[in-house]
Each structure stands twice: as structure tokens, then as C-alpha cells.
Amino acid sequence: MWKQLSRYRPRFTRQLVVGPYIVDMACRTAKLALEFDGSQHGDAQAYDAHRTAFLEEAGWTVLRFWNSDVFENLDGVLSVILNKTAECLGGAHPQPSTESRASVEPFREGRRRAD
Numbered sequence: 001m002w003k004q005l006s007r008y009r010p011r012f013t014r015q016l017v018v019g020p021y022i023v024d025m026a027c028r029t030a031k032l033a034l035e036f037d038g039s040q041h042g043d044a045q046a047y048d049a050h051r052t053a054f055l056e057e058a059g060w061t062v063l064r065f066w067n068s069d070v071f072e073n074l075d076g077v078l079s080v081i082l083n084k085t086a087e088c089l090g091g092a093h094p095q096p097s098t099e100s101r102a103s104v105e106p107f108r109e110g111r112r113r114a115d
Contacts, residue, residue, distance in 0.1 A: 001070055004078050008094040018058060021051055030088035035064045061088055
């Protein structure tokens, strides 16, 4: 999932600290928190509900996915995330980044200085 989301702007980040919690992934600009749950979360529903309530009270929108859904339907989960991001941004859909690091800071070693 990170490989897919890291291509989009506004930027997504991994393991963002929000209050006493660490969110799996997030888009700060959209205030969208993404949680990816494994089977251990089946027994932690009360904890997860409290965590979600805290994040929502802090102004975050929370999307929660089972790891199995990500593995079995990566494109579908990505589509849900991007659509919710657009909704949180007021309709501006995230776009893949077109800039590379090389285009931001071109390599200039060895060039002669113009007089």
C-alpha cells in the first residue's frame, strides 16, 4: 500500500503520531488517517473504537481496512482511499507526482560557469 500511496500528492506519510496513538498511514493535508488491521484486531474492537473516537474528535477522518482486503484487492482499497482523500480535500483528487528528485535538484558538477 505504501508503494502506491507514496506516489500521490498531497503527500501521505507512514506512522504518524497523533496524541497518544501512532496512525499506520495518513494524509496530513486531508486529515485522513489510515489503519490497516491484522487478525489481532478482532479481539481489540473496544480499543480500536476508542482510538477512532479520539482521532475523530481531533478532526481526523479514519479509514480502517483489514490486511486481507489490502492483499486481495489492492486497487479497490487504493480507490477507496483516494476517493475519501478527495472528499476530505473538498473535491480535489490526489494526483500522482510527476517530479523526480533529479528534476528538483539537477546535477551540476563539471559544468563550466558562464562569463
